[in-house]
Amino acid sequence: MTAPDRPRISLLGTSALLFEAPGTFDLPHQRRIWALAATASKWPDIREAIPGITNLMLTFETPPRQLDDLITALNESWDSVESLAIGGREIRLPVTYGGEIGSSLRSVADHCGLSIDDVVSIHAAPLYTVFALGSHPGYCYLGGMDPRITMPRRQTPLQRSAGGSVSIGGSQTGVSASPGPSGWHAIGHTSWRFFDPSWPTPAALAPGDTIRFEIKQVVR
Amino acid sequence: MIEILSVTGPASIQDLGRFDQYRFGVGTSGAMDDVALRAGNILLGNDENAAGIEIPMMPFSLRFGRDMAFALTGAGVEAEIAGRAVPPWWRSHARAADILNIKAMPHGARLYLAVSGGVDVPIVLGSRSTQFRGEFGGLNGRPLQVGDILPCATSTATIGELGVEPADITLARPNTAADETIVRVIVAGEYDGFDADTQALFWSSSWKITPQSNRYGYRLQGPAVKPKAPIEKRSHGIVPGVIQIPPNGQPIIQMRDAQTSGGYPKIATVIRADLWRLGQARLGSKLRFEQTAYTDALAAEAEMSAYLERLRANVRLVEETRTCR
Numbered sequence: 001m002t003a004p005d006r007p008r009i010s011l012l013g014t015s016a017l018l019f020e021a022p023g024t025f026d027l028p029h030q031r032r033i034w035a036l037a038a039t040a041s042k043w044p045d046i047r048e049a050i051p052g053i054t055n056l057m058l059t060f061e062t063p064p065r066q067l068d069d070l071i072t073a074l075n076e077s078w079d080s081v082e083s084l085a086i087g088g089r090e091i092r093l094p095v096t097y098g099g100e101i102g103s104s105l106r107s108v109a110d111h112c113g114l115s116i117d118d119v120v121s122i123h124a125a126p127l128y129t130v131f132a133l134g135s136h137p138g139y140c141y142l143g144g145m146d147p148r149i150t151m152p153r154r155q156t157p158l159q160r161s162a163g164g165s166v167s168i169g170g171s172q173t174g175v176s177a178s179p180g181p182s183g184w185h186a187i188g189h190t191s192w193r194f195f196d197p198s199w200p201t202p203a204a205l206a207p208g209d210t211i212r213f214e215i216k217q218v219v220r
Numbered sequence: 221m222i223e224i225l226s227v228t229g230p231a232s233i234q235d236l237g238r239f240d241q242y243r244f245g246v247g248t249s250g251a252m253d254d255v256a257l258r259a260g261n262i263l264l265g266n267d268e269n270a271a272g273i274e275i276p277m278m279p280f281s282l283r284f285g286r287d288m289a290f291a292l293t294g295a296g297v298e299a300e301i302a303g304r305a306v307p308p309w310w311r312s313h314a315r316a317a318d319i320l321n322i323k324a325m326p327h328g329a330r331l332y333l334a335v336s337g338g339v340d341v342p343i344v345l346g347s348r349s350t351q352f353r354g355e356f357g358g359l360n361g362r363p364l365q366v367g368d369i370l371p372c373a374t375s376t377a378t379i380g381e382l383g384v385e386p387a388d389i390t391l392a393r394p395n396t397a398a399d400e401t402i403v404r405v406i407v408a409g410e411y412d413g414f415d416a417d418t419q420a421l422f423w424s425s426s427w428k429i430t431p432q433s434n435r436y437g438y439r440l441q442g443p444a445v446k447p448k449a450p451i452e453k454r455s456h457g458i459v460p461g462v463i464q465i466p467p468n469g470q471p472i473i474q475m476r477d478a479q480t481s482g483g484y485p486k487i488a489t490v491i492r493a494d495l496w497r498l499g500q501a502r503l504g505s506k507l508r509f510e511q512t513a514y515t516d517a518l519a520a521e522a523e524m525s526a527y528l529e530r531l532r533a534n535v536r537l538v539e540e541t542r543t544c545r
Contacts, residue, residue: 013406013462053454057457136479170454195245
């Protein structure tokens with residue numbers, strides 16, 4: 001067993017390795033993850049270093065013959081990295097809460113023992129930071145959600161959730177960039193372009209950018 | 221060029237995949253049976269990453285716009301062109317206006333049509349593979365439709381019929397019952413979150429591949445496998461082969477079009493050397509998992525590489541012999 005204050009390192013078959021930082025889901029931890037990603041992406045045999053939420057996936061160009069050196073390097077780097085503060089840009093996203101796409105707004109409110117207006121105002125209050133990209137092209141995981149509107153992921157993921165869905169999954173929130181399967185609960189939607197493969201950088205947002213949701217409308 | 225005359229189900233253009241765009245949320249896509257696509261390209265003397273057509277359902281037919289060598293690999297196949305049969309894992313030659321009729325797939329789940337020089341759709345973010353979720357790559361980021369015209373690179377590759385031994389014969393796994401696929405897996409981060417009985421149930425069960433299975437993921441049906449206590453992970457990167465356990469206890473194997481991250485607990489990951497076997501497992505068939513160690517998984521990859529190296533050597537030898545005559 002790994003001590004609770006030590007990182008957890010586990011294999012994803014022979015394709016990748018997952019590093020999970022100990023501690024809370026917050027910006028200081030995430031800044032260390034960004035720093036670790038910048039370091040590890042330069043190591044030999046590593047194809048990409050992909051930040052998640054206080055964790056990091058390393059995909060292998062070639063699977064290492066043995067993993068001990070890599071695991072040691074990760075642990076040592078985690079202990080020594082300075083936090084990397086990325087000064088991103090701030091964008092404002094108008095959101096229609098509720099309605100057909102945001103049909104889980106009511107169930108989130110019921111689950112959390114709050115009114116619909118409370119859920120909306122709590123969700124729209126913080127300045128969120130893009131912690132990581134993942135899931136599907138251009139999707140951003142956001143840090144900064146108020147834990148009062150936490151709702152566990154679905155028992156069974158939906159086969160199709162709409163593009164632009166503003167959703168809650170566990171203690172996280174995010175906006176989907178295109179339609180597809182999802183285990184999260186959609187509480188609203190936005191129409192903003194997050195991804196275009198013809199852009200020099202295909203994703204509109206990057207870790208460190210910030211988002212403020214503006215309440216455009218609440219459909220009950 | 222090639223014109224699609226009939227298509228059943230989501231056929232798509234795929235190469236080996238898009239492997240270095242995870243940081244933008246872009247998954248690998250690529251052939252579900254990469255070994256078969258490589259074999260087809262080897263038969264034709266193509267770059268092994270050349271794009272071909274992945275065909276998951278029959279019937280399927282197309283017309284060749286000019287003389288061209290092609291190969292069919294992957295699933296078993298009943299196909300004919302200009303009145304003659306085309307066997308599986310076989311290279312053949314089409315004349316301009318010939319129609320290739322692919323009628324049935326007696327075993328396996330995906331057939332690959334490779335053409336001399338490869339299907340020449342634009343490279344997007346480093347690959348020609350279709351990215352369905354992002355709607356790019358392949359032909360306009362979508363499945364093939366009747367009437368589609370596919371550009372093909374010009375090639376001077378040698379012509380002549382030639383077959384190779386299918387991967388499912390050479391790389392057959394021992395003790396595999398008919399209509400059952402066994403894949404090797406390495407345990408993943410949350411394996412210890414399941415008690416010993418549940419772990420045993422995961423290994424001993426014969427899992428049914430449900431009809432809700434596709435290039436995104438295989439949803440399995442069997443006894444509920446649930447962790448000791450509910451596990452809600454922070455979102456993290458995942459790769460094709462990862463087996464997630466959602467709260468209903470029914471495993472989902474992430475496949476080539478899977479999301480690049482997730483948060484359901486992971487019990488194990490199918491090793492890279494066995495992903496192609498999943499690509500050939502049919503809906504409704506049975507699946508079993510066999511635990512393997514990291515070093516054994518690397519050995520399995522080496523075995524797969526050795527098979528492909530033999531194909532390359534054999535094809536080279538045949539071409540050299542022909543040139544000498």
